[in-house]
Amino acid sequence: MATKILLDKIDIPGIKSYEVYRQNGGYASVEKALKTMTPDDVTEQVKASGLRGRGGAGFPVGLKWSFIDKKSGKPRHLVCNADESEPGTFKDRYLMEHIPHLLIEGMITASYALGANLSYIYIRGEYMWVFKTLERAIKEAYAAGWLGKNILGSGFDLDLHVHCGAGAYICGEETALIESLEGKRGNPRIKPPFPAVSGLWGNPTVVNNVESISNVPWIVMNSGEDYSKLGLGRSAGTKLISASGHIRKPGVYEIEMGITVDEFINSDEYCGGMMDDRPLKALVPGGSSVPILPAHLIYKTANGEDRLMTYESLSDGGFETGSMLGSGGFIVYNDTACIVRNTWNFARFYAHESCGQCSPCREGTGWLEKVLYRIETGQGTMDDIDLLWNIQSNIEGNTICPLGDAAAWPVAAALRHFREEFEYHVLYPEKVKDRNHFVKEPFENVKHLINK
Amino acid sequence: MKVTIDGHEIEVEPGTTILQAARMIGGESVPPAMCYYSKLEGTGGKCRACLVEVSKGSEADPRPMPKLMASCKTGVMDGMEVKSISSPRVLEARKSVTEFLLINHPLDCPICDQAGECDLQNLAFQHGKSQKRYKEEKRTFEPEDIGPNIQLHMNRCILCYRCVKTAEQLTDKRVHGVCGRGEHAQISTYISAAIDNEFSGNMIDVCPVGALTDKTFRFKSRVWFNKPYNAHRNCPTCSGKVTLWMFGEEIQRVTARKDEFHEVEEFICNDCRFDHKDPKDWVIEGPRKFEKFSVINQNNYTKKLDKVVLNTEEHILAGREQDRKKISMKDIPYTEHESKE
Numbered sequence: 001m002a003t004k005i006l007l008d009k010i011d012i013p014g015i016k017s018y019e020v021y022r023q024n025g026g027y028a029s030v031e032k033a034l035k036t037m038t039p040d041d042v043t044e045q046v047k048a049s050g051l052r053g054r055g056g057a058g059f060p061v062g063l064k065w066s067f068i069d070k071k072s073g074k075p076r077h078l079v080c081n082a083d084e085s086e087p088g089t090f091k092d093r094y095l096m097e098h099i100p101h102l103l104i105e106g107m108i109t110a111s112y113a114l115g116a117n118l119s120y121i122y123i124r125g126e127y128m129w130v131f132k133t134l135e136r137a138i139k140e141a142y143a144a145g146w147l148g149k150n151i152l153g154s155g156f157d158l159d160l161h162v163h164c165g166a167g168a169y170i171c172g173e174e175t176a177l178i179e180s181l182e183g184k185r186g187n188p189r190i191k192p193p194f195p196a197v198s199g200l201w202g203n204p205t206v207v208n209n210v211e212s213i214s215n216v217p218w219i220v221m222n223s224g225e226d227y228s229k230l231g232l233g234r235s236a237g238t239k240l241i242s243a244s245g246h247i248r249k250p251g252v253y254e255i256e257m258g259i260t261v262d263e264f265i266n267s268d269e270y271c272g273g274m275m276d277d278r279p280l281k282a283l284v285p286g287g288s289s290v291p292i293l294p295a296h297l298i299y300k301t302a303n304g305e306d307r308l309m310t311y312e313s314l315s316d317g318g319f320e321t322g323s324m325l326g327s328g329g330f331i332v333y334n335d336t337a338c339i340v341r342n343t344w345n346f347a348r349f350y351a352h353e354s355c356g357q358c359s360p361c362r363e364g365t366g367w368l369e370k371v372l373y374r375i376e377t378g379q380g381t382m383d384d385i386d387l388l389w390n391i392q393s394n395i396e397g398n399t400i401c402p403l404g405d406a407a408a409w410p411v412a413a414a415l416r417h418f419r420e421e422f423e424y425h426v427l428y429p430e431k432v433k434d435r436n437h438f439v440k441e442p443f444e445n446v447k448h449l450i451n452k
Numbered sequence: 453m454k455v456t457i458d459g460h461e462i463e464v465e466p467g468t469t470i471l472q473a474a475r476m477i478g479g480e481s482v483p484p485a486m487c488y489y490s491k492l493e494g495t496g497g498k499c500r501a502c503l504v505e506v507s508k509g510s511e512a513d514p515r516p517m518p519k520l521m522a523s524c525k526t527g528v529m530d531g532m533e534v535k536s537i538s539s540p541r542v543l544e545a546r547k548s549v550t551e552f553l554l555i556n557h558p559l560d561c562p563i564c565d566q567a568g569e570c571d572l573q574n575l576a577f578q579h580g581k582s583q584k585r586y587k588e589e590k591r592t593f594e595p596e597d598i599g600p601n602i603q604l605h606m607n608r609c610i611l612c613y614r615c616v617k618t619a620e621q622l623t624d625k626r627v628h629g630v631c632g633r634g635e636h637a638q639i640s641t642y643i644s645a646a647i648d649n650e651f652s653g654n655m656i657d658v659c660p661v662g663a664l665t666d667k668t669f670r671f672k673s674r675v676w677f678n679k680p681y682n683a684h685r686n687c688p689t690c691s692g693k694v695t696l697w698m699f700g701e702e703i704q705r706v707t708a709r710k711d712e713f714h715e716v717e718e719f720i721c722n723d724c725r726f727d728h729k730d731p732k733d734w735v736i737e738g739p740r741k742f743e744k745f746s747v748i749n750q751n752n753y754t755k756k757l758d759k760v761v762l763n764t765e766e767h768i769l770a771g772r773e774q775d776r777k778k779i780s781m782k783d784i785p786y787t788e789h790e791s792k793e
Contacts, residue, residue, distance in 0.1 A: 168633070185630065190497040190525050356611060356630070356637030358498045359486075363552035366635040370588045387585055394548035397519045398500050 002269075003230055005218045005238050006211065007254045010098055016133070018140035021101040027146055029217035030108045034154040037220070042113035046216060048224030050236035055081055055172075055209035056287065056327040057402075058311050062224075067196040068114055069204040077205045078116040079181065080107060080213055082123040082130075083165050083172040086287035087349055088329025091240035092210035094252040096123075096130045100137035106213035107160055108146060109220055114206055117157050122177050125167040134162045169353035173401045174207040175199075176355065187357045188401035209327075211240055232258030235310035239325070241270075245332035248272035261285070261307045261314075262299045265332060278334040278442075282418075285314050286326020288346045289406030291413030292339070293323050319413065335442040339421050341435060343414040344372035350407035361404040364395040368411055375422055378429025385422050389415050423450050453530040457481050457504075458538045470523035470534055471502055475713065481536040482713075484546070484575050486553070486660050487612035488524035491715055495617050496524035499553070499610065501575060503545045508533035520545050543579070550579040555586040556635070557661075558607045566662030568675040568747045571714060572610060593638055598628065599646030601667055601726050602656060606638050609663035615639060615655040622719055623649035639663070650689060653725040657708050657716050668726055669697075669705040676750040678704060680740035685733055689721040695740050696731075703729045712743050 014020040021027075033042050047062025068076060080103065084092040096103055103121070111119045123131050138160055141147045149157045163181055165171045171180045175189035178200050199205025215237060219227050228236045235257040244250045247265065249272040255264060265280070266273045274280060283293045301307050302321035307314065314325045333342070351369040356362045371388055374380045392408040392415075399405070415422065421443055425432050427450065431441070453466055457474050458481040464473045472490070474482045483504055488496035496502075503520040511531030520542060523534070536542060554576060561567040593606035611630065616639070619626040627649070628641040641647060647655070656664045678697035685692045697705040706725045708716040728734065742748045770776070 170633075190522070351634060354634035356632070356634045357613075358500050359549055359552045359610065360500055362611065362634055362637065363555055366591070367552075367555060367586065367588075374587075394545075394552070398503060398545055398549070400497060400500075400522075 002254075002256045002259075003238065004254050005230075006095060006099075006102065006214050006240060007252075015099050016101075016137075018101060018137070018144060021099070022144070026101055027105050027108075027144075029105060029220040030112075030146060031152065033109045033112055033220050034152050034156060039113045039115055042109060042216075042220060045219055045224035046113070049215075049219045049227035050224075050231075050234065051212065051215055051219065051227065052234075052236070052311065053209055054211035054215075054239065054327070056086070056289070056324075058325065061208060061212050064196065064208070065110075065114060065206060067194070068206055069197050070115065072204065074203045075118065076114055076116045077200045077203055078107065078111045078114050078119040079174075079177065079200060079205055079207045080119070080121040080210055081172060081174065081177055081207050082121050082127070082210045083169075083177060084127075084210070084327075085124055085169040085172050085353075086289065086327050086329055087346065088242060088244060088284060088331045089287045089327045090242045090244075091252050091328055093127060093130055094242075095210055095214055095240070096127075096134060100130075100133050101141070102214050102217065103134070103210055104137055104141050104146070104160065106216040108141075108151070108158060109216050110206075110208070110213055111158050111160075112156055113216075116206075117159065119158060119160050120181060120200075121160070121162045122171070122181055123162055123164055124171070125165045128164070131162055131164050138162065168355075169349075170355045170401070170403060173403065176401065177207060178205060185355075187355050188403075190400055230256055232308065232310050233312065235312060235325075239309070239328055241309070241328045241330045243271050243330045243332070245330075246275045246278070246334040246337070247332045248275050255309055257308075257310045259309050260299070261309060264309055264330075265298075271330075271332070274332070274334055276334075278336055280332065281335045281337060281443075282333040282339060284323075284329070284331040284333075284410075286324045287329030288331075288349065289402075289409055290324040290326040291319055291322070291409050292342075292417065293413075294417040297321050297417075319409070320416070323413070335444065336436070336439045338376075338432075338435070338438050339414050339418040340372070340376050340425050340432075343411055344369065344376045346410045347372045347407065350403065354403060354407070358400045358404070360395045361399045361407065364391055364404070365407045367391055368395075368407065372411070375425050376432070378425060378432050380422075380426045382423070382426055385415065385419065385426070388422075420447065420450050453528055453532075455528040455530075455532045455534065457534045458536050464528055466527075468528050470504060470506075470521070470526050470528055470532075471496075473528055474504075474523065474534075474536060483523045483536055484571070484578070485524055485713070486571055486575065486610060487614060489614050489617070489658055489715060490713075491719075492614060492617040492621055492658065494620075495612070495614055497522045499549065499612055501546060501549045501553075503542060503549070505535040505539040505542050506532060507535050507539075546579045547581065550575055551581065551585075553610050554580065555584075556591045556607075557610070558590060558592075560608070563671075564605075564608065564662040565665040565670060565675075566608075566659075569714070570662060571660035591635055596640060597646075598641050599648050599652075601653060601722065602647060603665045603667045603670055604639065605663050605665070606640075608661050609639055610661055611637055611639070612660055614658040614660070615664055618654050618658050619647075619649070619652065622651040622654060625649065648722075650721055650723075651719060653722045654708065654716065654719045656725075657710070657719075660714070666705055666707075666725070668729070672704045673697075673699055676747050678748075680742070680748065682709065682737040682740050683734040684737065685724065685728065685735065687721060687724050689723060691718045691720070692724060693718050694720055694724055694734075696734060696736065698731075701731060703731055703734075709740070 051061045052058045170176045171186040173188045176186040180186040195205040283298045301316045311325045315322045347369040351365040354365045392411045395404045396408040460477045483502035486499035486501045502523045504523040506517040510529030631640045681696045683696045708720045
């Protein structure tokens with residue numbers, strides 16, 4: 001069995017409640033940090049651990065903490081980003097739902113490190129039952145003296161609140177999240193200034209993903225060095241992967257980074273192979289915004305090395321032949337899946353979720369969706385395929401926040417690797433009328449029609 | 453601090469943005485700005501029309517910035533080098549932003565009151581293409597009445613947020629904002645309330661397109677048929693310095709005075725704008741000048757007009773003698789005397 005940091009206690013009955021969690025060594029990191037360590041010690045340990053942000057971008061957590069402006073004398077805040085809305089990602093929900101005190105423990109320790117006396121968990125509105133779970137857990141923590149004034153007699157005060165979003169994907173972007181938390185419309189801010197200097201109510205703020213914060217207790221209890229020994233190179237530690245799609249055992253898995261993609265998909269410990277005898281066709285390794293990989297680039301990189309579950313290996317080859325680890329939304333497709341329909345589905349999501357603030361994203365995502373819909377329903381032309389490429393390249397990099405990029409990348413990758421399927425939709429509109437056309441007639445069987 | 457834009461060097465104060473520095477230099481390098489408004493706090497960064505390439509970050513950190521930067525929001529650094537029109541990447545980005553802004557725009561300039569002083573028209577003229585690639589139906593909105601003075605045409609809106617910031621900054625209470633998301637985001641007063649704050653009329657002036665127009669001027673005239681005059685009056689609320697748009701003796705429209713970047717110099721109150729249409733109310737200072745290429749100059753009455761002299765052959769309008777004979781009826785002789793009657 002591989003090392004588990006986050007899910008090692010998940011199977012203990014009643015771990016959701018404070019008593020059971022405490023009996024199993026819960027809140028020990030708070031005791032250790034508050035009694036024996038200075039805030040800077042905690043930050044140093046997290047820095048040494050090499051823990052990278054688990055929300056998608058993979059920015060080192062310790063480094064992010066060290067940027068927080070401590071000199072201004074303004075109050076500081078820690079905000080936990082639990083607005084997990086990326087299609088294909090459901091790891092944070094699993095953590096918060098089943099072991100809510102782990103996140104709260106992490107929040108207390110991390111707030112202590114940052115010197116934050118008022119911290120928030122921003123959770124998406126669709127997770128209402130998880131919101132209630134967290135509320136209950138926070139009440140328990142207050143009652144047991146882990147939150148409030150003068151925690152453990154150390155003189156450290158912390159108030160923790162859960163704030164519920166109202167159903168916007170964009171509020172997972174850190175500055176939009178801050179705007180939303182302030183009670184405003186969730187429009188991303190223009191950076192700089194970065195939240196570490198001017199975030200929530202203009203105060204220095206750190207925004208971290210649920211999984212990132214949940215790793216902090218383990219790092220404090222052991223050491224940063226121990227953590228950095230797990231995983232592979234710069235991809236230190238373990239990662240939660242939300243596996244879904246045409247696999248035998250979908251679910252949330254904690255992996256030690258560095259195992260091969262082959263092992264992850266095919267071993268019985270994880271996904272257990274494909275769900276039936278239909279072959280693997282494509283993989284989205286990190287949530288809907290990352291580029292899709294075609295079958296021949298999944299297990300091996302372009303230069304023939306094994307593809308590993310690490311930040312580096314998955315992005316090997318750049319966007320030409322690689323992808324990204326992203327938030328770990330691992331979606332596997334077999335040959336019944338229609339990539340055009342899948343791309344349209346993603347594009348529809350981004351068009352719906354664009355905040356409408358900057359023009360390339362507002363107009364471009366809608367345009368992408370409409371053109372993809374035309375192609376998917378057999379009303380497209382060959383020019384439309386080039387048009388799609390042009391629109392996505394005009395959006396990418398020209399927007400305020402990464403949502404524009406996130407909308408452009410899947411389209412670009414689908415065109416790059418599956419252009420023939422788009423052409424098939426244009427050339428044979430009658431065949432694609434039924435949305436399950438690839439179930440009866442997989443693309444491999446009709447591929448020859450295109451090159452005629 | 454020293455900054456170089458398209459090869460032009462300029463010394464600026466710290467805290468200046470690239471766009472402001474470019475405006476100080478002037479000329480072709482000034483990036484177009486559809487949402488940024490120097491008089492309004494918090495505007496800018498949204499339309500992406502002003503994207504520029506930073507080819508050298510600063511003297512201390514000479515690395516180029518990988519992405520194109522919104523010049524209205526990026527502060528200059530000492531030794532920064534910026535490419536505006538000298539970068540093909542920037543021109544490409546401006547073209548694509550123009551296209552994005554136009555795909556859902558109704559392109560109804562012939563019936564739009566803003567035509568002639570519209571920033572989007574200017575942008576499209578400079579950076580737009582003549583073909584269109586957008587085959588789908590344009591997005592439209594339900595018409596909404598936002599009060600007796602201001603006409604909202606949401607279909608024309610480019611969501612620059614200027615009017616929202618105007619209301620935040622100038623009026624006592626903002627009653628409108630952006631509702632909805634993405635393509636369907638719209639300027640609205642939520643439950644169709646009327647906008648009647650004292651300074652709300654400035655929304656019309658800051659609007660870069662024809663989304664917010666003056667109801668008292670609606671369909672009265674094209675802007676280039678009006679004669680703009682600087683005028684002022686003693687106003688208890690605002691500075692009272694305005695531009696009057698006259699047609700003959702009639703004041704058809706009152707607006708604030710705008711500078712060469714189409715930004716209001718001093719905001720005016722609704723009283724001046726909507727309720728003083730009598731020339732007796734105003735002290736007219738003189739003609740208002742506009743930039744050289746503005747279509748408003750079509751009707752420029754300050755220009756010195758030379759007398760038109762037709763240099764043609766004598767009698768060319770009367771035709772040649774032999775032709776006259778051929779055409780005219782033989783039986784009725786043509787005489788000089790008759791033709792004069």
